Structure formats: C-alpha cells, structure tokens
Amino acid sequence: MLSAHIIRNLRNASKLASVAGPNADRIVNVKWSDGKTGEFPLIWLRDTSPDAATYTISPAMTARNLTMLEFDVEQKARKLWIDGDGDSLKIEWDSGVLSTFPSEWLQMRNPSDQEARKRRRKVYLFPEETWGKEEIEKKLKRFSHEEFMKNDRVVHDFLEAVCIDGIAVLKGAPQGARGAIEAIGDRIGMIKRTHFGIVFEVSTKADASNMAYASNGGLPFHTDFPSLSHPPQLQMLHMLQSAEEGGNSLFVDGFHVAEQLRVENPEVFRILTTHSMEYIEEGYDIHEINGKEFRFDYDMCARHKVIRLNDEGKVNKIQFGNAMRSWFYDCEPSQVQNVYRAMKTFTDHCYQPRNVLKFRLEDGDTVLWANQRLLHTRDGFKNAPGKSRTLTGCYFDWDIVKSRVRHLRDKLELEQNQPSA
Numbered sequence: 001m002l003s004a005h006i007i008r009n010l011r012n013a014s015k016l017a018s019v020a021g022p023n024a025d026r027i028v029n030v031k032w033s034d035g036k037t038g039e040f041p042l043i044w045l046r047d048t049s050p051d052a053a054t055y056t057i058s059p060a061m062t063a064r065n066l067t068m069l070e071f072d073v074e075q076k077a078r079k080l081w082i083d084g085d086g087d088s089l090k091i092e093w094d095s096g097v098l099s100t101f102p103s104e105w106l107q108m109r110n111p112s113d114q115e116a117r118k119r120r121r122k123v124y125l126f127p128e129e130t131w132g133k134e135e136i137e138k139k140l141k142r143f144s145h146e147e148f149m150k151n152d153r154v155v156h157d158f159l160e161a162v163c164i165d166g167i168a169v170l171k172g173a174p175q176g177a178r179g180a181i182e183a184i185g186d187r188i189g190m191i192k193r194t195h196f197g198i199v200f201e202v203s204t205k206a207d208a209s210n211m212a213y214a215s216n217g218g219l220p221f222h223t224d225f226p227s228l229s230h231p232p233q234l235q236m237l238h239m240l241q242s243a244e245e246g247g248n249s250l251f252v253d254g255f256h257v258a259e260q261l262r263v264e265n266p267e268v269f270r271i272l273t274t275h276s277m278e279y280i281e282e283g284y285d286i287h288e289i290n291g292k293e294f295r296f297d298y299d300m301c302a303r304h305k306v307i308r309l310n311d312e313g314k315v316n317k318i319q320f321g322n323a324m325r326s327w328f329y330d331c332e333p334s335q336v337q338n339v340y341r342a343m344k345t346f347t348d349h350c351y352q353p354r355n356v357l358k359f360r361l362e363d364g365d366t367v368l369w370a371n372q373r374l375l376h377t378r379d380g381f382k383n384a385p386g387k388s389r390t391l392t393g394c395y396f397d398w399d400i401v402k403s404r405v406r407h408l409r410d411k412l413e414l415e416q417n418q419p420s421a
C-alpha cells in the first residue's frame with residue numbers, strides 16, 4: 001500500500017523529461033529533469049503496472065492477478081509517452097491495458113540506480129556488523145518496558161536493534177508479576193510454540209527436562225535447540241525473580257567469533273563450516289496448555305554445521321550446544337580428533353573476554369536475542385532463602401519480528417519504509 005509518506009514524496013518527485021525505446025533488449029530508457037536516468041525492462045513494467053487489471057489491491061491484500069501460465073513475456077507496447085507535464089510515464093499495451101507509472105514510483109524502483117537497490121536490500125533487516133565486548137557495551141540498546149507497551153515507535157526501535165545488533169533489552173516491567181512475556185509477545189505479533197510450550201519457565205525443577213532446569217549451576221555457551229532442524233530464530237527471557245548472588249546473563253556474537261576464526265584459525269573455520277554435528281534431545285516436558293497440564297514426549301534429532309555460510313560465503317547461522325550434541329560423527333574415524341579440536345577452539349573463542357557481553361537481568365527486565373547468531377548462557381547462582389531464581393521465556397521467528405518492523409515503518413511513516421506493490 002502507498003503510505004502517506006510515499007504519497008508526500010510523490011508530490012516532491014522531480015519531473016520526467018523523456019522516454020525512449022524499447023531497444024533491442026526490450027529496455028525502456030527514462031530521463032528525469034534533474035539529469036537522473038533509468039533503464040526499465042519493458043516486460044517488468046507490464047508485470048508490475050500499478051493498476052486494477054494487474055493487481056488486486058484491498059485493505060487486507062495486495063496480490064498480482066496475472067498468472068505466469070497466461071502471461072505473454074514477449075508482449076509489446078503500442079505507445080509510450082510522458083504525461084501530465086512530466087508527472088508520469090504512460091504505456092498502452094498491445095492487449096489494450098493502459099499503465100500509469102508516477103515519477104516517484106519509477107524513481108523508487110529504478111533498477112539501474114544502485115542507491116535504490118541498496119535501499120531496497122535493507123528491507124531484509126540483516127545485520128551489517130558483528131560485535132565484540134567493547135562494541136556491544138557501547139551500543140546495547142535498552143528501552144523502558146512501559147514505553148514499549150504503549151508506544152509503537154519504541155516497539156520499532158527495540159525490534160530494529162534486535163535485527164541489527166542481535167540483542168536488545170527492555171527494563172522495568174512490574175516486578176514479580178507474571179504475564180510480561182505474553183504481553184510483549186502480543187505486542188510483537190506471534191510467539192513460536194515449541195515442545196516446551198508457548199511460554200516456558202526457567203527454574204530449578206525435579207525431573208528436569210533441560211539442563212537449565214536441572215540445578216543452580218552455570219551452563220556452557222549454547223544456542224537453544226540445535227536438536228531441531230529449524231531451531232527458533234529468536235529467544236526471549238524475562239526475569240521474574242533474580243538470584244541473590246550470580247545468575248548473570250552472558251552473550252557472545254557467534255558471527256563475530258566465526259569471523260575471528262576465519263582469520264585467526266582457518267583450519268578450524270574450515271572444519272566448523274563443512275562438518276555437520278548431530279544433536280539429539282530425547283525426553284518429555286510437562287507444561288500448561290489452555291490451563292491444563294500437558295505432557296509432550298519427544299525424540300528430536302538434527303544435524304548442523306556449527307558455522308553455516310550462505311551462498312556468498314557470509315556467516316549466516318550458528319548452532320552449538322554441548323548438552324545435546326550426540327555420539328555420531330558422520331566421517332572417517334581419523335577425522336574425529338580434529339573435529340573435537342575445532343569445537344574446543346570455537347568454545348575457547350566464545351569465552352575470550354574480548355568477546356563476552358555480561359550483565360545482570362534485574363527483576364522485571366527482559367532480553368530478546370537472535371538465537372541463530374548469539375550464543376548465550378548464565379553463570380551459577382545462589383538463591384535467597386525461599387526465593388527461587390525464576391525466568392519466563394519464549395521464542396520467535398524472524399519473519400514475524402521483521403514483519404512487525406516493516407509494518408510499523410509503514411504505519412508510523414518512518415523514512416525507512418519501502419513500497420510494496
């Protein structure tokens with residue numbers, strides 16, 4: 001949908017000066033009065049034409065009517081011209097459809113403008129930099145829980161920080177009151193349910209279903225649920241009752257550690273990016289669903305590389321958890337020793353003081369982070385008499401979190417907003 005922000009820009013857009021083509025490559029050349037130029041593929045102009053024959057646009061949906069089965073990708077235009085004193089490009093197609101492309105519409109989508117393409121790529125909200133201790137201590141964003149609950153701009157800024165820095169904090173929810181996770185979850189959109197329920201509670205329990213529930217001991221750095229082939233992409237924890245001593249939260253940017261290893265220890269980097277580790281998680285968890293106690297039995301098994309690279313060779317996922325790591329190494333026995341050396345070096349890097357962010361969640365504080373980027377843990381703790389350290393938590397997936405950021409950019413008319421159809 002065109003937001004008011006875009007409509008306002010439309011009025012300020014510079015005028016179209018001329019149109020030429022299509023040429024032999026079926027490119028239409030456009031010039032603006034300020035000297036800017038644009039190369040627009042003719043078939044793309046037909047396909048994206050902002051009109052009711054091409055798109056169904058209603059308040060609840062924008063969707064293309066054209067089907068690829070029927071779409072003639074060789075179709076031609078009868079006539080192209082600049083209309084309304086340079087306000088728009090008009091194209092009359094052989095089929096009879098008439099398209100109108102406002103000047104600003106073309107400028108924002110100009111396929112030959114590198115700036116426009118760069119701007120567009122930001123829509124994926126990928127992190128641009130990794131961090132070590134010093135960087136994150138300077139830039140870690142903290143917002144008031146109360147402001148988050150009532151101010152959409154704070155929701156946007158908080159979630160944007162989580163996308164870019166991989167972590168952000170909400171301070172000062174009502175102390176000792178349950179329901180913060182649910183309330184924040186509603187404000188974000190949709191919690192991701194796992195075999196530990198919608199909202200889980202971290203406290204020391206009998207018949208613990210997880211190491212975090214088993215004792216007041218510290219835990220090793222891990223990402224949650226390497227046992228799943230699609231582990232939750234984000235994790236949130238809220239401190240209900242902090243420990244008397246210890247129980248600090250520790251985080252490390254796994255992307256940063258991976259980049260260090262790429263430079264400082266290429267052989268370890270090679271092993272961790274090529275050798276899959278297997279993780280198993282067998283047991284059951286009892287949690288509440290719809291007010292009733294619910295037991296879920298599971299036998300999870302998945303394999304991941306500790307460091308996963310995307311097609312361009314950039315680090316894009318980290319999975320590691322020693323508690324669930326299995327006995328199976330799908331390689332020649334002679335390679336196993338080096339796999340262990342690599343895991344050990346990776347873990348040593350995670351614990352290097354230059355990499356670790358450590359802070360204490362006070363009662364009423366919440367932290368949200370990227371579970372496929374950061375590794376996290378807590379240190380050991382001692383409870384005050386009768387006061388058992390308790391956190392509540394849940395998971396999210398990026399699609400929901402990023403959708404919320406984009407939606408708010410549109411709703412609040414923020415400058416980062418991008419057009420849809």
Ligand SMILES: C[N+](C)(C)CCCC(=O)O
Nearest residue numbers: 196200210212223224225
């Ligand atoms: C936090 N909790 C217990 C719900 C899940 C932890 C998953 C893991 O240990 O990988």
Ligand SMILES: O=C(O)CCC(=O)C(=O)O
Nearest residue numbers: 202212219224377378393
């Ligand atoms: O106890 C904590 O602070 C964190 C435990 C943990 O690793 C988790 O909940 O995933």
Ligand SMILES: [Fe+2]
Nearest residue numbers: 212222223224
């Ligand atoms: Fe965890």
